[in-house]
Structures are given as C-alpha cells and as structure tokens.
Amino acid sequence: MTLYSAPFDSPVGTLTLVADDAGLIAILWPDDAPGRVRLEDARDDAAHPVLSATAAQLAEYFAGGRTAFDLPLAPRGSDFQRAVWRALDTIPFGETRSYADIARAIGRPGAARAVGAANGRNPISIVTPCHRVVGTSGALTGFAGGLATKRWLLAWEARGAAIA
The missing domain is CATH 3.30.160 (Double Stranded RNA Binding Domain)
Incomplete structure (x- = not known):
C-alpha cells in the first residue's frame, strides 16, 4: 500500500x-x-x-475555528490500541481525562498503564487527542511532542473552550 x-x-x-x-x-x-x-x-x-x-x-x-476533526482515519495498531484511540476521540475539546478514566471507558478498569502505553503510540496526535490525557492527579505526563507542546495544546484549547 x-x-x-x-x-x-x-x-x-x-x-x-x-x-x-x-x-x-x-x-x-x-x-x-x-x-x-x-x-x-x-x-x-x-x-x-x-x-x-x-x-x-x-x-x-x-486558527481557533475548529474544535473537532472530520477526517477518514486509518491508524495502525492492535485491537487494544485502536480501542484506546477511539476512546481518546470522545474527550471533548478543552477537557482532559486520566489514563484510569480511559481504561474504564474501554471496559478495562485495571489497564491504566496499558492505556498509557497505547496513548504513547497514538500515531495521529492532535486529531486523536492524546494530549488531553493526564495523570490521575492532573499532572502532565509523557507526550511524543514533548511536555511543553502538550502544555501549549491544553492551554490553547482551554482558551478556545472559554470563548466558545
């Protein structure tokens, strides 16, 4: 292909x-x-x-004019990874969820660490919003684009969500 x-x-x-x-x-x-x-x-x-x-x-x-994406997605990954990535797509713009929240959402409440690993392998950053996932305490955790970028994206969305 x-x-x-x-x-x-x-x-x-x-x-x-x-x-x-x-x-x-x-x-x-x-x-x-x-x-x-x-x-x-x-x-x-x-x-x-x-x-x-x-x-x-x-x-x-x-530019601040889009809060959701409407694109054909074809990420490559295991069934578990794709389940995690689909759950990421349900996190609303300007909000965050914890790894434990995502684990519960996919019916695997004890799999928060595995969710973290799948989140880190998300190939479609921003569009599939892995930057919206934080630690249970709310702390920013690993991000392929770097924590400064994750912080920037969350602040950008928080500003946009406040305006909307």
Missing part, C-alpha cells in the same frame, strides 16, 4: 502528515522518536485529498 506525506507548519513545529488511500495514518512530530510509529517510506504529495483535508482542518484548529 502506497503512503503519502506532506509537511504542515504549525505553532508547535513542522508536523509530517502521512496517509494512504483509506485515510490519515499519522501526524509525526519534528523530533519524533524513530520507530514510535512504524511506517514504510512515503512519497511527498501535499495534494493527496486526505493530506490536503488534514492540513486544512489543522489550520482551522490552530
């Missing part, structure tokens, strides 16, 4: 958008750890319909 990629300049750095013909596969951070999201080589194609739609919706998000 052919993969397509395109850069997207954002307030949190240049992101790499990756899609196949089924949907968005990944949004990679500038300093993403090699192997966090395993992808074969992708060819540059900013005009690919999924990538252009993703870029347009991310631009709206960062």
Whole structure:
C-alpha cells in the first residue's frame, strides 16, 4: 500500500502528515522518536485529498475555528490500541481525562498503564487527542511532542473552550 506525506507548519513545529488511500495514518512530530510509529517510506504529495483535508482542518484548529476533526482515519495498531484511540476521540475539546478514566471507558478498569502505553503510540496526535490525557492527579505526563507542546495544546484549547 502506497503512503503519502506532506509537511504542515504549525505553532508547535513542522508536523509530517502521512496517509494512504483509506485515510490519515499519522501526524509525526519534528523530533519524533524513530520507530514510535512504524511506517514504510512515503512519497511527498501535499495534494493527496486526505493530506490536503488534514492540513486544512489543522489550520482551522490552530486558527481557533475548529474544535473537532472530520477526517477518514486509518491508524495502525492492535485491537487494544485502536480501542484506546477511539476512546481518546470522545474527550471533548478543552477537557482532559486520566489514563484510569480511559481504561474504564474501554471496559478495562485495571489497564491504566496499558492505556498509557497505547496513548504513547497514538500515531495521529492532535486529531486523536492524546494530549488531553493526564495523570490521575492532573499532572502532565509523557507526550511524543514533548511536555511543553502538550502544555501549549491544553492551554490553547482551554482558551478556545472559554470563548466558545
């Protein structure tokens, strides 16, 4: 299956958008750890319909005009990981949930650590909002884009949620 990629300049750095013909596969951070999201080589194609739609919706998000995404998603992962990622999609804009909350939401209340691991493997950052997951105490915990970026995204959304 052919993969397509395109850069997207954002307030949190240049992101790499990756899609196949089924949907968005990944949004990679500038300093993403090699192997966090395993992808074969992708060819540059900013005009690919999924990538252009993703870029347009991310631009709206960062301009303050979008609080939810409507994109075809095709993340690659185990059944458990995909269940966690679907649960992330239910976290409302401007709100957070704990790893334990997500574990309960997927019917695995004792799996908070496994949820944390799956959250860390979320390939579609921002669109599938893994940045909205915090520790039970409310503390910011690991994030592929870095804790400063997670803090920025949460503050950005809190500002937008207050206006809405």
